[in-house]
Amino acid sequence: MKHIHLFLIIIISFSSCQSTSNPKKIEIGTISKIDVHSHYQHSRSYLPSFLKKWNMRSVLVDVAKEGPEGVERSWGHYQNHATTQPDLYFLCSSLIGTGIDAPDFATNAIKLLEEEINSGARMVKVWKNFGMVTQDESGNFIQIDDTRLQPIWEYLKSKGIPVMAHIAEPEQAWRELDPQNPHYGYYKNNPQYHAFTIPEIPSYETIIAARDRWIKNNPELQILCAHLGSMSHDVDMVASRLDQYPNMSIEIGARFGDLAHQDSEKVSAFFDTYQDRILFGSDYGNAMEETSMTTDQLNEEEKNLEQNYTRLWRYLASDDSLEIRGQKSKGLHLNQNILEKVYAKNAINLLKLE
Ligand SMILES: [Zn+2]
Known part of the structure; x- marks a missing residue:
């Protein structure tokens, strides 16, 4: 429910302007790709051939959330899906702070992570419930730099497993909704994350500062900040963190609208400077079993995926004029070397893939 934006991304169809001719066009299939941030919980008959056509493999990322019945995870779905095509899928486990006051919290969390790493997890995701949702017994929102989590980071360092961190939200969540903002629709539909209307939620600055301290205090832990580290509205903010923290890299999924809102030449220079630490991700996914869908729905889903990845x-890759989430922009026209890094090589290095 809380992750509903994924499905909206797939369902909503965006308009895009007619492309201008691109003199040095790179064919999509010639560049090997890894979608480092996907949520394909369930298998699809069309997906293996779709991914092969795109020359793409996909990291299936679990998310741990709080539900009415307690912690909700989809690890089992992802694990089942990954085993259907081990050549196409990798796994990412998840961690949540619920129950952090228990003396054996970290020990139990490590035990579970160990099992899932042994079952193929290459990374562990922490989500925005750190900072914005989950409270400890004293009623404090658990920030990601909480010392009670430290044994878990030590364990992951010892295993060489990176953390994917979706901490905080776009700045828009702490502001009055602006219909021109790329995230307007999400907060309209998910008011529980519109921090502007929920004064108990700590400030954007508080959560980002805790995230920064965590990265700084764990220089041997590789941290992949999802969604441009929730600083997608300003690549300068991202750059300042990348300059300070050598163990930090970023993933760009579901924030293309924010990038498109900024000057393309500036964003292109940002990609050039940090070309070894930017990873492609989409945040696309599915939530229904194929057997509960009609042929039309499946065709529509595949068509939308094709349009969205395109x-x-x-x-x-191009210098086309286009529109993403209502933001009119011009493509970044990244060169082949940078595209190869962003689309796959950086993920291969970070996750130690073949
Ligand atoms: Zn996600």
């Missing part, structure tokens, strides 16, 4: 490719 739009992201055009933004990164």
Whole structure:
């Protein structure tokens, strides 16, 4: 429920302007790709051939959330899905702070992570419930730099497993909704994350500062900040963190609208400077079993995926005029070397893939 934006991304169809001719066009299939941030919980008959056509493999990222019945995870779905095509899928486990006051919290969390790493997890995701949702017994929102989590980071360092961190939200969540903002629709539909209307939620600055301290205090832990580290509205903010923290890298999924809102030449220079630490991700996914869908729904889903991946490719690889989440922009026209790094090589290095 809380992750509903994924499905909206797939369902909503965006309009895009007619492409201008691109003299040095790179064919999509020639660049090997890894979607480092996907939520394909369930298998699809069309997905293996779709991914092969795109020359893409995919990291299936679990998310741990609080539900009415306690912690909710989808690890089992992802694990089942990954085993259907081990050549196409990798796994990412998840961690949540619920129950952090228990003396054996870290020990139990490590035990579970160990099992899932042994079952193939290459990374562990922490989500925005750190900072914005989950409270300890004293009623404090648990920030990601909480010392009670430290044994878990030590364990992950010892295993060489990176953390994918979706901490905080776009700045828009702490502001009055602006219909021009790329995240307007999400907060309209998910008011529980519109921090502007929920004064108990700590400030954007508080959560980002805790995240920064955590990265700084764990220089041997590789931290992949999802969604441009929730600083997607300003690549300068991202750059300042990348300059300070050598163990930090970023993933760009579901924030292309924020990038498109900024000057393309500036964003292109940002990609050039940090080309070894930017990873492609989409945040696309599914939530229904194939057997409960009609042929029309499946065809529609595949068509939308094709359009959406194509739009992201055009933004990164071409100099086409296009529109993403209502933001009119021009493609970044990244060169082949940078595209190869962002689309796959950086993920291969971070996750130690073949
Ligand atoms: Zn996600």
